[in-house]
Every structure is written in C-alpha cells, then in structure tokens.
Amino acid sequence: MKYLEKFRVKPGSKVDLSKVDAGFKDKYHHGGDKKVQKELETHINKMREQQYLMYAEGGRSLLICLQGRDAAGKDGTINHVLSAMNPQGCTVTGFKVPSAEEAAHDFLWRYHQAMPPKGHVAIFNRSHYEDVLVVRVHNLVPKKIWSQRYQQINDFEKMLSDNGIHILKFYLHIDPDEQLERFKKRIDDPARHWKISTGDYAERPFWDAYSKAYEAALSRCSTAHAPWFIIPSNHKWFRNLAVSRIISEYMESLRMKFPEPTVDIAEIRQKYHDIVSNEKKRADA
Amino acid sequence: MKYLEKFRVKPGSKVDLSKVDAGFKDKYHHGGDKKVQKELETHINKMREQQYLMYAEGGRSLLICLQGRDAAGKDGTINHVLSAMNPQGCTVTGFKVPSAEEAAHDFLWRYHQAMPPKGHVAIFNRSHYEDVLVVRVHNLVPKKIWSQRYQQINDFEKMLSDNGIHILKFYLHIDPDEQLERFKKRIDDPARHWKISTGDYAERPFWDAYSKAYEAALSRCSTAHAPWFIIPSNHKWFRNLAVSRIISEYMESLRMKFPEPTVDIAEIRQKYHDIVSNEKKRADA
Numbered sequence: 001m002k003y004l005e006k007f008r009v010k011p012g013s014k015v016d017l018s019k020v021d022a023g024f025k026d027k028y029h030h031g032g033d034k035k036v037q038k039e040l041e042t043h044i045n046k047m048r049e050q051q052y053l054m055y056a057e058g059g060r061s062l063l064i065c066l067q068g069r070d071a072a073g074k075d076g077t078i079n080h081v082l083s084a085m086n087p088q089g090c091t092v093t094g095f096k097v098p099s100a101e102e103a104a105h106d107f108l109w110r111y112h113q114a115m116p117p118k119g120h121v122a123i124f125n126r127s128h129y130e131d132v133l134v135v136r137v138h139n140l141v142p143k144k145i146w147s148q149r150y151q152q153i154n155d156f157e158k159m160l161s162d163n164g165i166h167i168l169k170f171y172l173h174i175d176p177d178e179q180l181e182r183f184k185k186r187i188d189d190p191a192r193h194w195k196i197s198t199g200d201y202a203e204r205p206f207w208d209a210y211s212k213a214y215e216a217a218l219s220r221c222s223t224a225h226a227p228w229f230i231i232p233s234n235h236k237w238f239r240n241l242a243v244s245r246i247i248s249e250y251m252e253s254l255r256m257k258f259p260e261p262t263v264d265i266a267e268i269r270q271k272y273h274d275i276v277s278n279e280k281k282r283a284d285a
Numbered sequence: 286m287k288y289l290e291k292f293r294v295k296p297g298s299k300v301d302l303s304k305v306d307a308g309f310k311d312k313y314h315h316g317g318d319k320k321v322q323k324e325l326e327t328h329i330n331k332m333r334e335q336q337y338l339m340y341a342e343g344g345r346s347l348l349i350c351l352q353g354r355d356a357a358g359k360d361g362t363i364n365h366v367l368s369a370m371n372p373q374g375c376t377v378t379g380f381k382v383p384s385a386e387e388a389a390h391d392f393l394w395r396y397h398q399a400m401p402p403k404g405h406v407a408i409f410n411r412s413h414y415e416d417v418l419v420v421r422v423h424n425l426v427p428k429k430i431w432s433q434r435y436q437q438i439n440d441f442e443k444m445l446s447d448n449g450i451h452i453l454k455f456y457l458h459i460d461p462d463e464q465l466e467r468f469k470k471r472i473d474d475p476a477r478h479w480k481i482s483t484g485d486y487a488e489r490p491f492w493d494a495y496s497k498a499y500e501a502a503l504s505r506c507s508t509a510h511a512p513w514f515i516i517p518s519n520h521k522w523f524r525n526l527a528v529s530r531i532i533s534e535y536m537e538s539l540r541m542k543f544p545e546p547t548v549d550i551a552e553i554r555q556k557y558h559d560i561v562s563n564e565k566k567r568a569d570a
Contacts, residue, residue, distance in 0.1 A: 056479055056480075075373065078371070078372065078373045079371055079373070082372065083371050083372060085372060086363070086364055086368055087363065087367065087368060087370060087372045087375055087376070087377045087408070088360065088363045088364070088377040088379065088408075088410065089377075090372055091372070091376055092372045092373040092374075094373065123372070123373075125373065176564075180557075180560070180561065183557055184557065187550065187553060187554050187557060191543065193546040193550055194341055194543045194544045194545065194546055194547070195341075196546060196547075196548055196550065196553055197547065197548060198548050198553075200553065200556075201553075201556050201557065201560060204560055205560075258476065258479045259479045260479065261478040261479055261481060262479070262481075262482065263481055263482060263483050265472065265478055265481065268472060268481055268483075268485065268486075269472050271485075271486050272465075272468055272469065272472060272486065275465070275486055275489055275490075276465065279461075
C-alpha cells in the first residue's frame with residue numbers, strides 16, 4: 001500500500017490520536033538497517049528529480065506544511081529530508097509569534113505572502129494551523145473567532161489548490177514519553193544548551209488540550225485537495241522515511257514532464273552556427 | 286595560500302580579464318580525481334557546519350552574490366555547492382528583468398528586500414551589479430545615471446556590512462570558446478531543449494562590452510568589506526572547489542561560536558523533574 005494512502009487522514013473521518021501508534025515502524029526494524037538507508041536515499045533522490053520537473057514545468061507549485069508538538073521533529077525533518085531540495089526553487093518559512101504588522105492583518109495574511117510561486121516548493125515550519133492550535137488551547141481569541149477558522153482554512157486551501165498549489169500537510173506524531181526523552185537529551189547535551197529557552201516545557205501541561213485541538217484540525221481540514229498525514233514520529237528514521245516517501249509518491253502521481261521547447265531548435269542551431277562563422281570571419285580579417 | 290586571498294580582487298587594483306586564465310586548475314588535474322572529490326566534500330561540510338553556527342549565533346548574516354555571463358555556471362554552482370546549505374536559514378533569489386513595481390523604485394530597492402535576516406544566508410543569482418552590467422552595455426539608463434552607481438553600491442554595501450551582513454561576490458569567469466562549447470551541448474541535448482530561449486546568444490556579440498563592464502565593477506567595487514572573487518570557471522569542478530573553499534575559509538575566519546545558554550540549565554533541569562514527578566503523581570492517583 002502506498003504511504004500516500006496509508007497515513008492519509010480520509011476526508012470526513014474522525015481522528016483519535018490515542019489510537020495512533022507513534023512508535024509504528026511498519027516492516028522495518030531500525031534506522032541503521034541498510035535497507036532503510038537505501039530506501040530513504042531513493043525517495044529523496046526522486047523528490048529532488050520531481051522538484052526539478054516542477055521547476056521546469058513552471059505551472060504549478062507545492063506547499064508542504066509541518067506541524068507537531070515541541071521536539072516532534074519539524075526542524076529535523078527539514079534538515080534530514082527537505083534539505084535535499086534545490087534551494088533555488090524552494091523556500092522555508094518558519095512562523096513564530098506574529099509581528100505587530102502581521103497581527104494587524106487577518107490571520108491568513110502572512111501565510112498567503114509565503115506561498116510558493118509557480119514551479120516552486122514552499123515549506124512551512126508551523127503554519128496557518130497554529131491559529132486553531134496554540135490560539136485555541138490558550139484562548140488567544142474567543143471561541144467564536146477560532147471556530148470559524150476551520151471553514152476559512154478549507155476555503156483558503158481550496159482557492160490555492162484551484163490555482164495550482166498542491167498542498168501536503170504533515171502532523172509529526174510523538175507520544176508523551178518520547179517528548180520527555182527528547183527534552184532530557186537536550187538538557188544532557190551541552191552543545192545544545194544554547195537552544196533551550198524558558199518557554200520550553202510551557203506547553204507540556206496542555207498535552208491533552210493540544211491533542212483535542214490537533215484532532216479537530218486533522219478531522220475537519222483533511223480534504224481531497226489538501227490532505228493531512230499523521231506520521232508516526234517516535235523513530236526519527238521512520239519519520240524521515242515516511243515523509244520522503246509520501247512526497248515522492250505524491251509528486252510522481254502528478255506525472256509531470258519536461259515542457260516542449262518554446263523555440264525552434266533548428267533556428268537556434270542556425271543562430272549558433274552564424275555566431276561561430278561570424279566570429280571566425282572577424283578573427284581571420 | 287588561502288583561496289580567500291588568491292582569487293580576491295585587491296581593493297584599488299585594476300582588473301584586466303584578458304589576463305586571467307579561465308581554465309586555471311591550480312595543482313589539480315581533473316574533476317574525477319578522488320582528491321578533488323574529497324576536498325570538495327570537506328569544504329561543503331565545513332560550509333554547512335559554519336552555516337549552523339551562524340544560525341545559532343543569530344547576530345550576523347552572509348550574502349553571496351553570483352555573477353557571470355550566460356552559461357558561466359551560476360545555476361550549477363547553486364545546484365552543486367550552495368544546495369548543501371540547510372534551506373531553513375538560506376534563501377536563493379534570482380533577479381531577472383525588473384517587474385513594474387520594482388522598476389518604479391530606486392535600483393537597490395529590490396535587492397535590499399532580499400537581504401538575509403540575522404543568522405541567515407542569502408544567495409543572489411545575479412545581483413545589484415546587473416545595474417552596472419546589462420544596464421551599462423545596453424544603455425538602459427544614461428551614462429550619467431549608471432556611472433554614479435559604483436559609488437552608490439559601495440556605500441550601500443558598506444552600510445550592510447556595518448550592520449552585520451558579510452558579503453562575498455563571485456564572478457564566474459569563462460572564456461568565449463567555453464561559452465560556445467556549452468551552448469553547443471545544450472543544443473545537442475534534447476533533455477535540455479525546454480531551457481533554450483530566443484534570448485540565448487543575444488548577448489554574445491557584446492562580449493567585449495561586457496568584459497569592460499565587468500572590469501569596471503570588479504575594479505571599483507572590490508572593497509575590504511565586500512570583496513569580489515574572480516573564479517576560473519571553464520572547469521566546473523574547479524569552480525565548485527574554489528567557491529566552496531572560499532566560503533568555508535571565510536566563514537571559519539569569523540571564529541563563530543555557539544552562544545552561551547540564555548537560561549539557567551539547572552533551573553530547566555528542575556523544571557523537567559517537576560514535570561516528571563507531577564505527571565507520575567497524577568497517574569498514580
């Protein structure tokens with residue numbers, strides 16, 4: 001079964017995260033396996049080839065949204081998988097607390113600005129879903145406001161999709177024990193101390209509230225044109241394998257092709273020969 | 286001798302491109318040599334490590350400008366060298382004919398917008414130098430206007446440098462025969478026909494005018510704070526080696542370090558233990 005199907009949230013289905021095994025490894029044993037390494041490499045190479053085709057076609061684009069709790073592996077997925085994209089044609093945008101200018105606009109404004117132009121890939125490290133996640137959990141706006149956003153997001157994504165932006169959304173699913181384990185590793189590794197902020201762990205007591213908020217977003221906003229994927233992410237290597245495989249399967253399903261030449265190649269060949277003979281004449285004179 | 290010195294245009298010196306060997310290979314023989322491959326890999330890995338340090342420091346940034354004639358290898362340098370940068374923290378901006386909005390502003394406006402934020406790297410595929418290259422060669426603005434731009438560019442780059450943006454500018458130097466050779470390869474390779482446009486070869490008759498324009502830019506705008514490098518680029522592998530080596534040498538010379546933690550790690554450790562014991566208590570209750 002294609003991972004594109006296996007991990008996709010079926011439109012209209014109701015997600016219960018407590019029933020999704022964050023430690024799932026499929027048929028694989030561990031990340032050191034040569035088989036895993038080789039498959040990852042294959043998916044990544046395909047992804048890069050497909051990116052080049054998308055760039056060549058120049059007609060449509062791809063948006064990849066990464067969501068997940070603290071330490072779920074958003075940065076790691078970018079570093080180990082999406083880094084393989086050619087940066088000419090790929091941008092990564094991280095969304096943090098909105099700036100004063102961003103906050104002065106409607107909530108979708110800043111995401112709209114970061115959308116990929118034709119032929120390009122955009123990666124969102126956190127996305128417009130924050131506005132129904134952290135915002136909902138901490139009541140940053142009234143329920144009346146955030147509850148309208150699911151439909152607003154679906155409409156927005158539909159418009160983007162109708163205009164040639166393909167959208168893949170990944171929820172990196174870890175369980176509470178794995179998060180604690182990762183927090184501990186950060187504390188125990190002096191080389192990573194610079195990254196620790198007082199804000200870390202602040203969301204931990206809200207684990208269940210976030211689960212509810214994620215379940216709502218995953219259930220209500222996984223559509224045919226902008227699917228959500230729940231990626232078992234306790235094992236970083238499996239997460240990388242799954243994300244790279246889904247992206248390459250998806251891009252291959254688009255059956256992109258190099259466009260026909262826009263010029264008459266015979267004419268260009270003639271132009272080339274004219275240059276060569278003119279320059280020769282001048283040199284001989 | 287460091288490549289950082291070897292290929293740098295000394296401030297105040299007068300460049301004569303006809304005296305620079307575009308086919309220079311230093312002590313190396315050809316690109317297939319294991320030695321070349323290994324050194325390239327070393328430079329690229331260092332570059333990526335240094336990028337991470339710059340991101341961690343979060344105080345300064347790096348601007349890399351790529352200039353060169355058609356087929357000089359700007360895209361290839363991005364694909365084979367600069368692609369190694371983590372896209373989270375690196376953007377590539379290509380500058381083509383200005384849009385109506387861009388043309389309605391001063392010539393530096395669009396370049397200013399694409400400058401790297403603190404901790405980031407920005408790569409310019411073509412740059413503000415186009416405004417003293419193509420613009421000068423084709424008289425797109427009067428001489429009175431473009432001739433002021435050298436000083437305006439120097440002042441602009443000085444301001445950027447004073448504000449923490451490190452600037453490295455690469456001129457990819459090929460000779461006329463190599464350009465013809467590359468044009469021919471494109472025509473003979475059906476997989477690359479989609480890339481050919483009627484504009485190709487349009488600049489070929491202006492080879493000498495471009496040489497003069499490049500010489501002026503290289504001579505007048507290589508400063509201590511924003512040096513130009515002339516990279517012999519007839520051999521793609523040597524170009525890749527030189528560019529990656531100069532960038533890694535330069536970044537290492539900055540002696541960047543991971544910043545000190547911004548928080549009291551003992552306090553964070555306590556926070557962590559509080560979470561664990563609180564959650565345990567709740568689970569036991």
